[in-house]
Amino acid sequence: MPEQKSHASAAPVTYASVYRRSVEDPEGFWLEAASAIDWIESPTRALDASSAPLYRWFPDGRMNTAANCLDRHVEAGHGERTAIIYDSAVLGTVEHISYAELTDRVARFAGVLRDQGVGAGDRVVIYLPMTPEAHVAMLACARVGAVHSVVFGGFAAKELAVRIDDARPRAIVTSSGGIEPSRRVEYLPAVAEAVDLAEHTVGAVIVRHREGFQTSLQDMPGDGRAGVGNPETSGQGTSWLDWDEAVSRAEPVEPVAVAATDPLYILYTSGTTGAPKGVVRDHGGHAVALAWTMANIYDVGPGQTMFTASDVGWVVGHSYIVYAPLLVGATTVLYEGKPVGTPDAGAFWRVAAQHGVRSLFTAPTALRAIRKMDPEGALAAEYDLSGLRTLFAAGERLDPETQGWIGELLGVPVVDNWWQTETGWPIGANPVGLQSLPIKTGSCTAPSPGYAVRILDGAGQPVEDGMEGNIALRLPLPPGTLTTLWGDDQRYVDSYLSAFEGHYATGDSGLIDEDGYLFVMGRTDDVINVAGHRLSTGALEQALATHPAVAECAVIGLADALKGQRAAGYVVLKSGVSVDGEAGLAALQDELRAAVRSTVGAVADFRQVAVVEALPKTRSGKILRKTMRQMADGEPYTVPSTIEDRSVLDALEPVLRTTG
Ligand code: COA
Ligand code: AMP
Numbered sequence: 001m002p003e004q005k006s007h008a009s010a011a012p013v014t015y016a017s018v019y020r021r022s023v024e025d026p027e028g029f030w031l032e033a034a035s036a037i038d039w040i041e042s043p044t045r046a047l048d049a050s051s052a053p054l055y056r057w058f059p060d061g062r063m064n065t066a067a068n069c070l071d072r073h074v075e076a077g078h079g080e081r082t083a084i085i086y087d088s089a090v091l092g093t094v095e096h097i098s099y100a101e102l103t104d105r106v107a108r109f110a111g112v113l114r115d116q117g118v119g120a121g122d123r124v125v126i127y128l129p130m131t132p133e134a135h136v137a138m139l140a141c142a143r144v145g146a147v148h149s150v151v152f153g154g155f156a157a158k159e160l161a162v163r164i165d166d167a168r169p170r171a172i173v174t175s176s177g178g179i180e181p182s183r184r185v186e187y188l189p190a191v192a193e194a195v196d197l198a199e200h201t202v203g204a205v206i207v208r209h210r211e212g213f214q215t216s217l218q219d220m221p222g223d224g225r226a227g228v229g230n231p232e233t234s235g236q237g238t239s240w241l242d243w244d245e246a247v248s249r250a251e252p253v254e255p256v257a258v259a260a261t262d263p264l265y266i267l268y269t270s271g272t273t274g275a276p277k278g279v280v281r282d283h284g285g286h287a288v289a290l291a292w293t294m295a296n297i298y299d300v301g302p303g304q305t306m307f308t309a310s311d312v313g314w315v316v317g318h319s320y321i322v323y324a325p326l327l328v329g330a331t332t333v334l335y336e337g338k339p340v341g342t343p344d345a346g347a348f349w350r351v352a353a354q355h356g357v358r359s360l361f362t363a364p365t366a367l368r369a370i371r372k373m374d375p376e377g378a379l380a381a382e383y384d385l386s387g388l389r390t391l392f393a394a395g396e397r398l399d400p401e402t403q404g405w406i407g408e409l410l411g412v413p414v415v416d417n418w419w420q421t422e423t424g425w426p427i428g429a430n431p432v433g434l435q436s437l438p439i440k441t442g443s444c445t446a447p448s449p450g451y452a453v454r455i456l457d458g459a460g461q462p463v464e465d466g467m468e469g470n471i472a473l474r475l476p477l478p479p480g481t482l483t484t485l486w487g488d489d490q491r492y493v494d495s496y497l498s499a500f501e502g503h504y505a506t507g508d509s510g511l512i513d514e515d516g517y518l519f520v521m522g523r524t525d526d527v528i529n530v531a532g533h534r535l536s537t538g539a540l541e542q543a544l545a546t547h548p549a550v551a552e553c554a555v556i557g558l559a560d561a562l563k564g565q566r567a568a569g570y571v572v573l574k575s576g577v578s579v580d581g582e583a584g585l586a587a588l589q590d591e592l593r594a595a596v597r598s599t600v601g602a603v604a605d606f607r608q609v610a611v612v613e614a615l616p617k618t619r620s621g622k623i624l625r626k627t628m629r630q631m632a633d634g635e636p637y638t639v640p641s642t643i644e645d646r647s648v649l650d651a652l653e654p655v656l657r658t659t660g
Pocket of ligand 2: 034315334393394395416418419420421424444451507508520522523529568
């Protein structure tokens with residue numbers, strides 16, 4: 001366990017003592033933390049283990065997350081405080097939205113949802129760019145007890161349709177589109193296609209109009225007329241509504257009381273197969289845990305400003321662009337732009353200086369992109385960053401070189417924090433709000449209070465100190481982590497709780513060193529991470545397999561200097577299919593790239609694909625993706641003894657070496 005080494009003065013509370021209490025007395029620890037939340041009915045106990053291995057937190061508590069994010073701050077006299085600074089680098093605009101104003105917008109949009117028959121427990125899919133409507137829609141769902149599921153704008157129609165069929169939403173909330181530096185991304189055609197593709201019938205699609213897009217509500221089924229469904233389409237009975245018009249007709253709605261254990265949201269994430277997993281987050285545990293992290297990890301309190309440069313479509317965005325800053329009455333920066341190119345690599349520093357940012361949170365990829373454009377950090381020197389206390393990085397491994405470069409440039413601690421969509425908040429971090437522990441580059445520092453982290457071998461036995469193994473978390477997981485997978489408890493148990501008895505398997509490998517520092521090294525499964533975006537190789541393979549020429553294929557994640565990993569595909573053609581020279585090969589490769597783009601989405605950034613004779617497999621038919629990846633990356637590799645035909649691997653080696 002890392003102890004404080006650098007601070008001579010005796011801190012009243014140390015990380016070590018807090019951590020110890022959290023694992024020895026989780027009941028007392030989390031009940032105490034629960035006092036940071038306003039309850040309609042206070043919980044009398046913290047943990048409900050009656051359905052183990054499915055655990056519930058604060059089983060008898062009742063509350064409302066939106067009321068905790070909004071109304072209570074207004075009622076406490078802080079209505080004029082800024083809740084959101086919407087800084088759109090792509091539009092060149094800045095808007096400050098106070099807590100009072102946001103509360104009003106959310107209450108009115110909650111009225112719109114009510115008018116569409118959305119009530120407690122109903123699902124709402126949100127497909128919105130980085131604009132304040134994302135906050136409004138998410139919090140309005142929370143206000144009426146509906147369960148939102150935000151889908152990232154970089155996903156294509158098919159991925160959206162898959163999520164619609166799994167979540168079975170009563171409504172979809174969307175907008176004309178998102179603005180990328182190079183183009184405008186039209187959302188409405190994708191939403192219309194997804195509504196069509198989905199078997200589930202969505203009751204209403206509510207569209208926030210944005211200027212500058214080609215498609216509008218009038219182009220949608222039923223001419224976009226409010227309340228008119230189009231029985232001609234397979235999205236029968238779907239009404240398309242204009243956001244502003246609907247708001248003008250709606251009455252504001254008060255927050256409803258929900259059980260702490262009720263679902264707040266579903267967030268789909270990539271597993272090893274093509275079918276995304278719907279991670280379910282509850283109301284009470286989520287609010288308690290996030291409020292705790294703001295004070296103890298991210299070091300941001302009421303009236304202070306946090307800038308999380310992610311997207312509301314990812315878990316980092318859910319937790320630290322939307323919920324956590326608002327839960328504690330802080331100001332959150334909603335940044336619509338990129339780290340580079342909007343307009344330059346000084347964008348983050350401009351935002352941090354202009355808005356007095358105290359904690360900045362981003363992905364290592366973004367830092368590498370900034371470094372590539374501005375290696376000397378000259379642009380950072382143009383801004384007054386004296387208010388910045390800490391830089392947080394998560395989403396993928398923070399390589400020591402980038403960590404060193406940015407730490408030196410900014411002169412503030414760079415805190416690597418490791419977590420997953422499933423956990424909702426860091427499993428490992430330097431808890432700078434509680435106590436700054438000495439930083440070791442390459443390590444995310446220490447297990448967060450509440451997480452009993454174990455390094456296990458394949459048989460579930462603890463490895464020797466300092467040895468790498470599977471990172472597992474002893475059950476129960478702390479509040480704020482997933483409660484199950486949407487509609488499928490068994491899949492949750494099978495996917496996460498079955499590999500190691502009494503533990504949650506993170507799917508990451510790593511080690512704990514002699515000082516108790518945690519090092520996360522990479523995934524143990526076929527999930528890859530491209531620019532901090534988690535993708536399933538299975539979903540990419542499914543997309544390639546839709547091409548009529550493809551007999552079988554494999555996708556692996558190769559090391560990439562900018563994006564951490566990039567996806568590379570290897571396809572075997574059906575017998576009798578051949579490509580006609582270099583032009584024919586190039587045309588096929590373009591079609592394969594297009595197949596991935598149109599099914600998974602632009603975010604996969606899928607460029608590299610090779611045609612090969614055969615794929616190396618085990619005798620049971622499993623493709624040797626790990627060996628392929630190691631060969632391509634030029635790493636030492638072992639060939640499993642179960643390989644079916646060694647000559648296939650040998651034949652592939654030159655291809656892998658040139659693609660790596
Ligand atoms: N909506 C629609 N399309 C999107 C999108 C969105 N929200 N986000 C990305 N895309 C598209 C891009 O336009 C691009 O499309 P293109 O092939 O037509 O150019 C494609 O997806 C890949 O985009 P991106 O991953 O952003 O790569 P890039 O090369 O354009 O930019 C970086 C590189 C490093 C600047 C960028 O990846 C980045 O900002 N990374 C940080 C990611 C992050 O914050 N992750 C959060 C995890 S916590
Ligand atoms: P996601 O669910 O999209 O947040 O992706 C979670 C995965 O990203 C983790 O399981 C890790 O593989 C990786 N990851 C996230 N943060 C870190 C980090 N700080 N260090 C190493 N890997 C990370």
